[in-house]
Amino acid sequence: MTRQVSVWGGHFWLSGKTREAALDAARELDELGYSRLWTSGGFGDGVPSIYGEVLDATTRLGVASGILSIWHAEPAATAETVRGFEENHPGRFLLGLGTSHAPVVEAKGANTYAKPYSRMVEYLDALDAEGLPAERRVLAALGPRMLTLSAERSAGAHPYFVPAEHTAQARELLGDGPLLAPEVAVVLERDEDTARAIAHEYMRGYLALPNYSNNLRRLGYGDDDLAGVGSDRLLDALIPWGDLDTVVAGIEKHYEAGADEVAIQVLTGDPFTFASSAYRELAGALM
Secondary structure, three states: OOOEEEEEEOHHHHOHHHHHHHHHHHHHHHHHOOOEEEEOOOOOOOOOOHHHHHHHHOOOOEEEEOOEEOOOOOHHHHHHHHHHHHHHOOOOEEEEEEOOOHHHHHHHOOOOOOOHHHHHHHHHHHHHHOOOOHHHEEEOOOOHHHHHHHHHHOOEEOOOOOOHHHHHHHHHHHOOOOEEOOEEEEEEOOOHHHHHHHHHHHHHHHHOOHHHHHHHHHOOOOHHHHOOOOOHHHHHHHOOEEOHHHHHHHHHHHHHOOOOEEEEEEOOOOOOOOOHHHHHHHHHHHO
């Protein structure tokens, strides 16, 4: 599989206040040659409109949900929306599905977070019944069971908040065929104190979610690494930071570990501003 360099984005892409800026940013990513834009599905009902808007605003850029929570979007309606994307923009949309996290799901509505693996299997069965092909979807997978399911029932896996050692283990489990597209957050900042402050603040929220912390425990990280904003040891494993060459080297570790595609998330401390210059520098270095 040809190596792909992509972008992962969250708040900036979902906020209605930045919608026009987001579409301008998507056009820039298209021009720079990035393969795909992965954006969170958020926690509203159904498939967010931003996916179709970005597809309409660009000519080549792929778009993927990274991820759409199976607790917040019904499979029949999801399949209908994806069919519309495929009809209007053939081959450019990839449906990324995930089970999200118990604290988030239960805080956002009336859903009870129970048997997430079984829920995912049922969701995939429903998509099959709707005629949505497995090659147009991927799963947000961290542990062995979900990674295996992603290989069996989808085009591959989109792990989030993982070090390169997880990418290597995921590739071994998936085998050679399925797509492996980890998200990798980076801080393009030379000043160590500033870079670590940005990265640690980003880590704080994710370390409080059991799916991520349990996955890191499987990789050998302990209580001292996972408490609060996380240890410097964990930060250095998860988040490449520093000058351009250092950050690129950190991203390259994931390709060397078996990633087909890396979805780069540039952290700046301001999630509602697009880091245009950083993505431009990274494009020049990686492509």
